[in-house]
Amino acid sequence: MTSLSTKLAELEAAGKPIQVGIIGAGKFGSMFIAQSHRTVGMRLAGIADLSADRALASLKRTGFPEEKYDATASLTIEEGIKAGKTAITTDSAKLIATPGIDVILEVTGNPAAGVRHALLCCEHKKHIVMINVEADVLAGPLLARKANEAGIIYSMAYGDQPALIAEMVDWARTAGFDVVCAGKGTKHLPQYHYSTPDTVWNYYGFTKEQLATGDFNPQMFNSFLDGTKSALEMAAVSNGCDLSPPSDGLRFPPCGVWDLPAVLKPESEGGQCEKKGTVEVVSCMEKDGRWVFNDLRWGVYVVIEAPGEYQRECFKQYGLKTDPSGRYAAQYKPYHLIGLELGVSIATIMCRGEPTGQTKTWAGDVVATAKRDLKAGEKLDGEGGFMVYGKLMPAEDSIAIEGLPIGLAHGIVLKHDVKKDQRLSWADVEYSDKAQAVSVRKEMEVLFRKEFVSKKVNGADGANSTR
Incomplete structure (x- = not known):
């Protein structure tokens, strides 16, 4: 990725910045909006949201320069592109159909809307970053094929955990390692499966001040807590990386970063995975509610295996934390910045013609x-x-x-x-x-x-x- 910023600068110098349309001005969308005007070679051409007021509120809340967007919400997308201003619409289909748009960001979180928008992108030949993991798991294996047939790129969202995991899996395989397990961390206890929007804030521990900002939807956040979002994200990783899901659902073993190689190896060798080549989510909490030491709540990981004695010695010589046998080691990234990193997907698509992770099969x-x-x-x-x-x-x-x-x-x-x-x-x-x-x-x-x-x-x- 070391040349992406250079390539974006070249687009800027040539007067041909990437024109981006975003559908959905919620939390993830707002995080991208906050960075979009700071990225050389990229323009936020339009925002589509069912509420124009919500889109305007997102622009204001994130510090988007007032002179760079249409506060009247009266300009068309085409007029906004010509004027160099972000336009606002309530019609997502019009945004996708606008000739000047290069990439669509689907951030609605609504599965039906995500499917509709992906098919419209195929029709109008617009690359799409499917931030809507709900839609991707519902129909992504088919949508990715339709996108390929239409000659467009259908991509995971860099900054979101599935794409970051896919990047680590690709690193491991490119370096010649077998992937034993890949996944992410989260906060989970068994009882959370039964959490509801009425109980979610007590479990999360958010303050009244945080909730008052308006960025917190109880049902959406409850989907993270009850394990649904983790299941969706690991399904996306399975489908994008050709890895196997556990046969009876995620186990959420408590695990800190130093213990990843010992915990996430096969049961036959003392670990907690059914077999090699799987996905799993580790919890930052012990079953009794204590916090795990050195947890990976916000991060992602991949566990690899030394294929021979020489590689195992190299693991040791270069300080990798391994399981007691020295065969299994882990690489991890402790944090992800979701929408703040999303520009990497746009740049990779437009400058390299590649997705940042993509559904390949239905696993x-x-x-x-x-x-x-x-x-x-x-x-x-x-x-x-x-x-x-x-x-x-x-x-x-x-x-x-x-x-x-x-x-x-x-x-x-x-x-x-x-x-x-x-x-x-x-x-x-x-x-x-x-x-x-x-x-x-x-x-x-x-x-x-x-x-x-x-x-x-x-x-x-x-x-x-x-x-």
Whole structure:
């Protein structure tokens, strides 16, 4: 990445800055907006949000220069590009269709919206950074193929943990190492699976002053706490790096950075992973609530294996923390800055023609799982709500049980009673095939069901175990 800033400077000097459109002015979007006007060779051409007032508030809150945006929200995107000002619209389709836009940032967090916007980007030939992991896990394996057919780049978001993990996995494989495990850290205890928007702030410990800033949505933050977001992110990593999800969901083992190689090696060798070549999320809290020493709450990691005695000696000579055998070592990044780093994705796409991580296969899925006993006739309230959380599982297993993806578990009515901790299926809910997100997901299931059968017939494995 050492030449990206130079290449951006060249675009600036040539009077051809990258024109960026962002859909969604929430927390992640605001973090990018805060940096966008500081990045040479890049322009924030337009913001699309259902609320123009929210978009304006984001610009003001993040310190965006007043002379660089249209405070009246009356300019069209085209007029804004000509005037060198960020325009605001409530029509995301118009933003995507604008000829001068180079890259679209999808930051809505809404799975159906994410699918719609990705397909529009294919239609209008706009590169897309899919910050919407909910949409990426719901239908990303198919959307990435459609994007490739359309000649556009469909990318993970640099700064978000899946892309940073994918970068570390790529580093390891490029250096000739097998990947034993890859993932991230978070704050998790088993009881958090059943957290609701009413309990989330007590678990998180945010102050009233922090909550008063307006950047904190209780249902969104609860999706982080109850394990759903971790499941989605690890499904994205599985799909982008060809790694296997655990067969019965994430285990969230308590683990500090120095213990990563010992904890995240195969069970057959004293670790807590089912096998090599998997994903996992480590918790910064012991099961009794104590904080883990030297935790990785905000970071990402990859565990690698020394392929021979010579490499194992090198690990020792250069001070790597390893497991007691010296075979397994870890590299980690202690923090991620999400939207503040997002410009790296834009620059990589436009200057190098490459994504910063991308869905390649369908290895992992996230299925809606009951937080409590649910009754027929109840309407599901989706990710981070009161009724279901998302559980990571192998995609082939999800297909076998006809699992209901967490991304579609919102606003649909239950046909049957469902017990606490039971995974929901399509048969448990009323739904319409005419809904675009449902239709695209069903299309993907049909496609991959055939491919899974073909792999078995040809004797091929699912997710690649190490490489």
